[in-house]
Amino acid sequence: xxxxxxxxxxxxxxxxxxxxxxxxxxxxxxxxxxxxxxxxxxxxxxxxxxxxxxxxxxxxxxxxxxxxxxxxxxxxxxxxxxxxxxxxxxxxxxxxxxxxxxxxxxxxxxxxxxxxxxxxxxxxxxxxxxxxxxxxxxxxxxxxxxxxxxxxxxxxxxxxxxxxxxxxxxxxxxxxxxxxxxxxxxxxxxxxxxxxxxxxxxxxxxxxxxxxxxxxxxxxxxxxxxxxxxxxxxxxxxxxxxxxxxxxxxxxxxxxxxxxxxxxxxxxxxxxxxxxxxxxxxxxxxxxxxxxxxxxxxxxxxxxxxxxxxxxxxxxxxxxxxxxxxxxxxxxxxxxxxxxxxxxxxxxxxxxxxxxxxxxxxxxxxxxxxxxxxxxxxxxxxxxxxxxxxxx
Ligand SMILES: Nc1ncnc2c1ncn2[C@@H]1O[C@H](COP(=O)(O)OP(=O)(O)OP(=O)(O)O)[C@@H](O)[C@H]1O
Ligand SMILES: [Mg+2]
Numbered sequence: 001x002x003x004x005x006x007x008x009x010x011x012x013x014x015x016x017x018x019x020x021x022x023x024x025x026x027x028x029x030x031x032x033x034x035x036x037x038x039x040x041x042x043x044x045x046x047x048x049x050x051x052x053x054x055x056x057x058x059x060x061x062x063x064x065x066x067x068x069x070x071x072x073x074x075x076x077x078x079x080x081x082x083x084x085x086x087x088x089x090x091x092x093x094x095x096x097x098x099x100x101x102x103x104x105x106x107x108x109x110x111x112x113x114x115x116x117x118x119x120x121x122x123x124x125x126x127x128x129x130x131x132x133x134x135x136x137x138x139x140x141x142x143x144x145x146x147x148x149x150x151x152x153x154x155x156x157x158x159x160x161x162x163x164x165x166x167x168x169x170x171x172x173x174x175x176x177x178x179x180x181x182x183x184x185x186x187x188x189x190x191x192x193x194x195x196x197x198x199x200x201x202x203x204x205x206x207x208x209x210x211x212x213x214x215x216x217x218x219x220x221x222x223x224x225x226x227x228x229x230x231x232x233x234x235x236x237x238x239x240x241x242x243x244x245x246x247x248x249x250x251x252x253x254x255x256x257x258x259x260x261x262x263x264x265x266x267x268x269x270x271x272x273x274x275x276x277x278x279x280x281x282x283x284x285x286x287x288x289x290x291x292x293x294x295x296x297x298x299x300x301x302x303x304x305x306x307x308x309x310x311x312x313x314x315x316x317x318x319x320x321x322x323x324x325x326x327x328x329x330x331x332x333x334x335x336x337x338x339x340x341x342x343x344x345x346x347x348x349x350x351x352x353x354x355x356x357x358x359x360x361x362x363x364x365x366x367x368x369x370x371x372x373x374x375x376x377x378x379x380x381x382x383x384x385x386x387x388x389x390x391x392x
Contacts, residue, residue, distance in 0.1 A: 003069045005032050008039055011063040018052040023060060028053075037071035038196055039064050040218055042078045053077055072200050072242075074218055076235065135271040136240060138247045139173070141385050143304065144267065144275040146296070148288025150257030153309040154278045155183045156355045157345065158254035161276065161307075163362035164371070164378030166209050170249040173204060173211035177236050177266065178256040182216030189358025193217055194243075201244040208363045213243050236266060250385070259288075259295045267299045274304040276342065276381060281308055281329040289330065293337065304384040305340035306330050307377060310347035321346070340384060343377040345370070 009024055009032070017026040023043075030042040043060065045053050057077040064073040136142065145158035155178065162174045176184035185191065194202040194217055204211035215235055245251060253270060256263060267275070275296045279289035289306060296303050308330035313322045334341035345351070351370055354361040362371040 003034050003037055003039065003067055005034055007067050008032050008034060008041075008064055011067050012060055015056060015059045015063055017056055018049065023056060033193075035193070036196070037069050039070055039073045040075075040193070042076040044078050050077060071196050072202075074238070076215075076218065136245060136251070139245050139251050140249050141273040142240075142251045142253060142271055143381065143385070144253045144255050144270065144272050144296075144301070145278060146255040146263070146267075146275055146292050147257055147278045148259055148290070148292040152257075152278050152280045153345070154257065155187055155254050156351065156360075157276075157278045157307055157309055158252050159184065159187050159355070159360050160351075160362045160370075160374040161378055161381065162210050162250075162252040163208060163360060164374035164376075165250050165252070165382065167362065167366070167371075167375050168378055168382055170382065171247060172209075173213070173245050173248045173251040175239055175243075175251060175253045176212075176214035176216060177239070177253050177270070179215045179235050180256050182214045184212060184214040184254060185216040187355050187358060187360060188212055190214075190217065197244050199244070201242050202239075203244050204246075208360070211245055211248065213239050215239065236270065240270060250382075259291045264295055264299065267295055267301060272296075272301045273385060274302045274381075276304050277306045277339075278309050279306055279330045279333075280310045286329050286333050289333065290337070293339065302384075303339050304381055305342035306334045307342045308344045311344035312346050314346040314348045316349045340380065342380045343373060345373055345377075 012029070013022045013024045015023040017023045017028070019026050023029070028043050028045050030044060032039065032041040043053060043057055054077060057075055061073050061075045064070055064075070145154055145161065147154045155176070159174060162172045166172045174184065176182045178184075188205075188207050190205050190207055190212060192205060194205060194213065197203050202213065204213045205217065206212070253272075255266065275292075277289050277292045277296075279286055279292075293303055293306075308328075311330070314320070315322070331341045331344070348370065350365065350368070351361050354364050361368065362374050365371055
């Protein structure tokens with residue numbers, strides 16, 4: 001029996017909204033997508049009201065799940081930015097990404113996310129990341145790619161690092177946990193929505209030999225999203241545990257930028273075996289990188305190392321290298337902090353163009369110099385992981 005939108009709307013009409021009217025009359029529902037018994041939609045409310053809507057979202061999910069024939073329901077609570085309101089600091093210009101653009105720095109902590117201080121993450125019973133790692137059956141290691149601030153090339157690095165690890169013969173997955181601005185759909189060119197298996201788990205999309213999952217597959221990429229703290233965890237937890245990852249050696253998680261409460265909660269709750277910090281050579285970014293390091297140390301997640309992205313400028317015409325940002329900062333910082341230095345990635349048009357066209361450089365130019373750099377970083381990460389396992 002196939003489920004219809006009408007059935008979903010009828011079920012939702014029985015849910016009362018905080019505005020006193022039925023949910024279906026509150027003017028907050030996105031179009032409802034129903035396919036093969038899977039129901040996806042979002043409830044879009046004003047950021048200030050979001051807390052009051054959390055229970056409504058949960059109720060909506062349970063009434064939809066109760067409809068005969070519904071295999072799963074994924075209902076997101078999103079807070080849409082009002083026209084004219086300041087842009088949440090999620091999509092940023094990469095520093096110096098093209099000569100005609102001025103470097104864009106925006107401190108990560110200015111993120112347009114409501115404070116989540118009231119939301120205390122559940123305690124981590126095992127205390128150590130090793131105790132947490134077996135949480136996802138079949139996945140041997142979950143690693144985070146993180147940065148202190150946005151726009152440093154974290155997503156680009158996460159995807160190309162995942163491909164580098166794939167090239168070393170590992171089975172690799174990529175989870176885009178940047179629920180504020182998922183960019184993996186764009187970076188991979190994936191447009192389809194995940195299917196469900198018999199156990200009602202979402203099947204990750206296979207692309208470039210990677211198992212890929214992103215919240216962006218479920219909601220539109222350009223919907224401005226401001227998630228409430230508890231929603232952040234439930235969305236990420238669902239993507240980690242309600243996804244049929246299969247057997248993976250490494251699951252690479254592209255973290256949201258910043259080191260705020262939401263990120264800390266995430267770092268604490270995701271069963272991470274280690275973290276890779278991406279930084280640009282600028283001082284500002286290094287200060288942020290230090291903050292990123294401190295965040296992982298706080299939650300007992302080993303830092304596998306630092307990657308310096310946009311490390312030096314490589315002229316696409318003559319190949320000449322210029323250290324326009326005074327490169328080498330991240331290497332020194334890593335040495336100073338006693339953290340492994342994983343490698344330097346140049347600022348290069350090919351990396352930007354391939355990323356932005358959904359054809360990451362390691363996949364599209366496997367024999368080129370950039371792919372070799374990402375593979376070398378991948379090899380160091382793999383060795384760090386081996387070391388972490390041996391030490392456990
Ligand atoms: N090494 C590089 N050379 C050239 N361009 C790069 C490089 N790394 C990243 N970029 C470009 O910089 C921009 C930002 O990169 P990316 O989206 O990976 O950053 P991010 O840290 O994930 O950002 P956000 O904080 O918004 O999630 C993209 O346009 C990307 O193509
Ligand atoms: Mg990103």
